[in-house]
Amino acid sequence: MEYNFRAIEKKWQEHWVKTHAYRVSNNSPKPKCYVLDMFPYPSGTGLHVGHPLGYISSDIYARYKRLKGFNVLHPMGWDAFGLPAEQYALETGQHPAVTTAQNTAFFRKQLDNIGFSFDWEREINTSDPNYYKWTQSIFLKLFNSWFDRSLQKAVGIDKLIALFESNGNAGHECPGDRTISFTAAEWKQYSEAQQREILMHYRLAFLAYAEVNWCAALGTVLANDEVVNGVSERGGHPVVKKKMRQWFLRITEYANRLLEGLETVAYSEAMKEMQRNWIGKSQGAEITFKIDGNTDNVVTVYTTRPDTIFGVDFMVVAPEHELVAKITTPDKKEDIEKYLDYVQSRSERERMAEVKSITGAFTGAYAVNPFNGKLIPVWISEYVLAGYGTGAIMAVPCGDQRDFLFARHFNIPITNIIGDAFTGEEANPTKDAILQHSDFLNGVNMKAAMDIAADKIESMGIGKRQINYKMRDSGFSRQRYWGEPFPIVYKNGIPYALEDKDLPVTLPHVENYKPGEEGEGPLANITDWVNIDADTKRETNTMPGYAGSSWYFLRYADPHNTTTFADRSATDYWNQVDVYVGGTEHAVGHLLYSRMWTKALYDLGEIGFDEPYKKLINQGMIGGSSRLVYRIRGTNTFVSHGLKEQYETDALHVDVNIVDGVELDIEAFRNWKPDYNNAEFVLENGKYLCGTQLEKMSKRLFNTVNPNDVVEKYGADTFRMYEMFLGPVEQSKPWETKGIEGVHRFLKKLWRLYADEQKGLIVKDAPATPEELKVLHKTIQKIDADTEHFSYNTAVSQFMICVNELSTLKSNKRSILEPLLVLLTPYAPHLSEELWHLLGNTSSILDAPYPVFEEKYVKESAFNYPIAVNGKTRTELSFALDVENTAIEETVLANETVQKWMEGKPLKKMVIVKGRMINIVI
RNA sequence: GCGGGUGUGGUGAAAUUGGUAGACACGCCAGACUUAGGAUCUGGUGCCUCACGGUAUGCGGGUUCGAGUCCCUCCACCCGCACCA
Numbered sequence A: 001m002e003y004n005f006r007a008i009e010k011k012w013q014e015h016w017v018k019t020h021a022y023r024v025s026n027n028s029p030k031p032k033c034y035v036l037d038m039f040p041y042p043s044g045t046g047l048h049v050g051h052p053l054g055y056i057s058s059d060i061y062a063r064y065k066r067l068k069g070f071n072v073l074h075p076m077g078w079d080a081f082g083l084p085a086e087q088y089a090l091e092t093g094q095h096p097a098v099t100t101a102q103n104t105a106f107f108r109k110q111l112d113n114i115g116f117s118f119d120w121e122r123e124i125n126t127s128d129p130n131y132y133k134w135t136q137s138i139f140l141k142l143f144n145s146w147f148d149r150s151l152q153k154a155v156g157i158d159k160l161i162a163l164f165e166s167n168g169n170a171g172h173e174c175p176g177d178r179t180i181s182f183t184a185a186e187w188k189q190y191s192e193a194q195q196r197e198i199l200m201h202y203r204l205a206f207l208a209y210a211e212v213n214w215c216a217a218l219g220t221v222l223a224n225d226e227v228v229n230g231v232s233e234r235g236g237h238p239v240v241k242k243k244m245r246q247w248f249l250r251i252t253e254y255a256n257r258l259l260e261g262l263e264t265v266a267y268s269e270a271m272k273e274m275q276r277n278w279i280g281k282s283q284g285a286e287i288t289f290k291i292d293g294n295t296d297n298v299v300t301v302y303t304t305r306p307d308t309i310f311g312v313d314f315m316v317v318a319p320e321h322e323l324v325a326k327i328t329t330p331d332k333k334e335d336i337e338k339y340l341d342y343v344q345s346r347s348e349r350e351r352m353a354e355v356k357s358i359t360g361a362f363t364g365a366y367a368v369n370p371f372n373g374k375l376i377p378v379w380i381s382e383y384v385l386a387g388y389g390t391g392a393i394m395a396v397p398c399g400d401q402r403d404f405l406f407a408r409h410f411n412i413p414i415t416n417i418i419g420d421a422f423t424g425e426e427a428n429p430t431k432d433a434i435l436q437h438s439d440f441l442n443g444v445n446m447k448a449a450m451d452i453a454a455d456k457i458e459s460m461g462i463g464k465r466q467i468n469y470k471m472r473d474s475g476f477s478r479q480r481y482w483g484e485p486f487p488i489v490y491k492n493g494i495p496y497a498l499e500d501k502d503l504p505v506t507l508p509h510v511e512n513y514k515p516g517e518e519g520e521g522p523l524a525n526i527t528d529w530v531n532i533d534a535d536t537k538r539e540t541n542t543m544p545g546y547a548g549s550s551w552y553f554l555r556y557a558d559p560h561n562t563t564t565f566a567d568r569s570a571t572d573y574w575n576q577v578d579v580y581v582g583g584t585e586h587a588v589g590h591l592l593y594s595r596m597w598t599k600a601l602y603d604l605g606e607i608g609f610d611e612p613y614k615k616l617i618n619q620g621m622i623g624g625s626s627r628l629v630y631r632i633r634g635t636n637t638f639v640s641h642g643l644k645e646q647y648e649t650d651a652l653h654v655d656v657n658i659v660d661g662v663e664l665d666i667e668a669f670r671n672w673k674p675d676y677n678n679a680e681f682v683l684e685n686g687k688y689l690c691g692t693q694l695e696k697m698s699k700r701l702f703n704t705v706n707p708n709d710v711v712e713k714y715g716a717d718t719f720r721m722y723e724m725f726l727g728p729v730e731q732s733k734p735w736e737t738k739g740i741e742g743v744h745r746f747l748k749k750l751w752r753l754y755a756d757e758q759k760g761l762i763v764k765d766a767p768a769t770p771e772e773l774k775v776l777h778k779t780i781q782k783i784d785a786d787t788e789h790f791s792y793n794t795a796v797s798q799f800m801i802c803v804n805e806l807s808t809l810k811s812n813k814r815s816i817l818e819p820l821l822v823l824l825t826p827y828a829p830h831l832s833e834e835l836w837h838l839l840g841n842t843s844s845i846l847d848a849p850y851p852v853f854e855e856k857y858v859k860e861s862a863f864n865y866p867i868a869v870n871g872k873t874r875t876e877l878s879f880a881l882d883v884e885n886t887a888i889e890e891t892v893l894a895n896e897t898v899q900k901w902m903e904g905k906p907l908k909k910m911v912i913v914k915g916r917m918i919n920i921v922i
Numbered sequence B: 001g002c003g004g005g006u007g008u009g010g011u012g013a014a015a016u017u018g019g020u021a022g023a024c025a026c027g028c029c030a031g032a033c034u035u036a037g038g039a040u041c042u043g044g045u046g047c048c049u050c051a052c053g054g055u056a057u058g059c060g061g062g063u064u065c066g067a068g069u070c071c072c073u074c075c076a077c078c079c080g081c082a083c084c085a
Helices: A005-018 A050-069 A083-092 A094-114 A129-143 A157-168 A183-188 A192-200 A253-262 A269-279 A304-312 A323-327 A330-345 A347-354 A401-409 A446-459 A570-573 A587-602 A639-646 A666-670 A705-713 A718-727 A737-754 A768-789 A792-808 A815-824 A829-838 A886-896 A898-902
Strands: A032-037 A071-073 A145-148 A152-158 A206-213 A220-222 A241-248 A281-291 A294-303 A313-316 A361-368 A374-379 A392-395 A463-469 A488-491 A494-497 A531-533 A536-538 A580-583 A614-620 A621-630 A637-639 A650-653 A678-681 A689-694 A863-867 A872-880 A907-915 A917-921
Touching: A005 A192, A005 A206, A005 A718, A005 A829, A032 A050, A032 A183, A050 A094, A050 A129, A050 A192, A050 A446, A050 A580, A050 A614, A050 A718, A050 A768, A094 A323, A094 A705, A094 A718, A129 A206, A129 A587, A145 A157, A152 A157, A152 A192, A152 A587, A192 A206, A192 A494, A192 A886, A206 A768, A206 A829, A220 A330, A253 A269, A253 A463, A281 A304, A294 A313, A294 A463, A304 A446, A313 A401, A330 A374, A330 A689, A330 A815, A392 A401, A392 A737, A401 A580, A446 A463, A463 A639, A621 A639, A705 A737, A718 A737, A718 A792, A718 A829, A737 A792, A737 A815, A768 A792, A768 A815, A815 A829, A863 A898, A872 A886, A872 A898, A886 A898, A886 A907, A886 A917
Parallel strands: A032 A071, A032 A580, A294 A392, A313 A374, A580 A614, A637 A678, A863 A917
Antiparallel strands: A145 A152, A206 A220, A206 A241, A281 A294, A281 A361, A281 A463, A313 A392, A361 A374, A488 A494, A488 A536, A531 A536, A621 A637, A621 A650, A621 A689, A863 A872, A907 A917
């Protein structure tokens, strides 16, 4: 009876399907545990061995928790809307729904092959109308609500209308336009169009004309995080700013709660830091300066350093700022216009690329320092961004390096307010210096001065404290076909929400996927879908990729519900995701949006918690280890790696799947490509050895490995354990197929503890020896702790140690081997179930009781102490653990080796750490 | 530039959190069994040295009886952000 993994794995996978072994109920007396993977976008290329790393980790955890008595939700689904399917449709004419269905089927097959415990009855697909109906519904909830800053939460828009009717917008500053202000009487007189326009400035999902990242090549608008250095993250196409009417989510209103929520969740420090940086909270003040000789205009700046107010030597206004036209003096008009032309001519990309060059122009206007009346020249420059703060800054060259460089470049005199702390060579951004030349702040430490200055500014009525965020409201429109249609219609150009009963707004069939004339999405071309009647048109944009993924974890709790996105009792039961496993690439995008949606749904009373993911694990990436062959230049002869220095060669990538370790399969190589049919080889020791190189896993480099192939050769259990054995889950590491043999040998060795090739089952019911019990309980302790802490690589090691030791002991006792199988189940479920049944069990091992660690079996009565002299280990001596220190000292000092190393010198001190070591100090 | 992280054998890595550095594997070397081995088993394997022993966790310093682990300086690499006032 040998370990026939192919038959075993097939048998149990079928059995588990037949018995609904992974079906999870929403009603259980057990405590719940929700283990979630970031669901994949089902691309056309399928999975490579790097993808399942996270899924295996979460599967081990889910199975472990189940054995420990939890009711575990561990679902899987598809983030199925997205650009690649549409791009493919553009190229081939195949409908995205068709290719998506094909791809998900393929992914599903690959996943099933690895033996995951997903409850497929809860499978979701974001492109399914039964799913996106609820994405649209939640969008409407956002559209129909606003963020009440006094309550710091989302509230229904009807509440806001009631407030307007009684008080106007006093006390509820308009987040979309701070200048809007009206009384109750004025509100009542507004037309419906005007009222709805104002409401739009408050809604959490809103429509605005805004500069968006327009990517002509992709024919769509991209979110800020989809643009990297001025080009599209996907494809690297140029991106320009364009004004379009776009949907947005008012995520900025949640900035502070998103920041504070980070304190309550277990994400890695790096991940939290990335989100904090993205949110970019800063505390400072807005200060308004009068302009000399211009009573109609003022310049309002934002600064985080009000303490440096006496060091202001110039002002800089963003070139796009509306003030520029109003304050420029006639004699500077030409200079300014020339500069604005220059700015206009530069693409976003160029501006990003040349951050170091210093450019600007003087407006001719002077602002007046309200504290000392000093006249401050007002400049414009690219380095001030219109979109941040007030779009204008007060420049303090002695404290800010950019201001310093600007001042030096344009010969603007620098005022030093920090004495010796400023060298004149570069700015010093310290907050600890003592202020000078600063009037009422003289002699004050800068940190303290910040508050004093801010108080003074507020009391003089020339400004106020202000908190700013780098984060922008997120664009929620895509000019694309393959996404959720908006449940919005325009009547005479005014947007109206549909009602839940009108949902879903299904995607109509289209013949082509080309953009509309004005850059709208392909939906704009389907006129009978768009035009409901003469005055009523549908929204033709679709939602972005992160719409469906922002709330999917809620749907798994109640995936078939037809009356709501998920019943409150179901989301209350499953509650937050206990462990969320996925890659770091979603650090700022998906996670922030998902956190915001959760908070909004919580505010609106739809769910009972406001953070979606309690704990986040970021699996590392699996890199490719490429194999190289060396072709002698100008020939079809390949020279082995060790001999390549003797020739002039070119290194070529070779498919890693036809290389065993580093030894090339020459026949397979000849058959790989026609060019190599009659290749010649210069061998070393009769073998052709390849070079290796670590790089990204990519089809182009021929270093991708399909999990199916590995599973076919070694089995799913081996594959699962090997992926875990590679190293810590969070760490990135290269894939080496060769190394898998160690894990495979281990499983075969384990099998032989239970079954012999000839004799069959060899497990005996005899009582276990103390040695055997010690091995078992050491293993229980380590596996239990390691599994709980996602330390799967060390857990696999412990299994190996255990099996090695039991093999040495020739152990075959049921009381040892049966519990061991339960420990192994999360890692190697098929093999465990098979042996479990061979041992005579009739119920599934999936719900077996987890072995309980008992200290008494591992307790040692004595310890073999390393004996060090001055920190260097010289010998070992065994002492009972309950023996007195004085007795130890005596024996140790009498020891021959110790005597030798003490060289007759007097003992200064003896350090005895019980159960650890002994150090003799001389 | 700012923030986060990582540096340990030929390779992936471990180290009970300050206590015998290199567990467990891959690879390599030697051997056993075998018609054969890409099966299985045994032994060896950080470096220097015939050995005694010395030396070793990116570099240099410090704290300590004792440092891979704590502190300081520097170096290298990876990831994220990047004119955010």
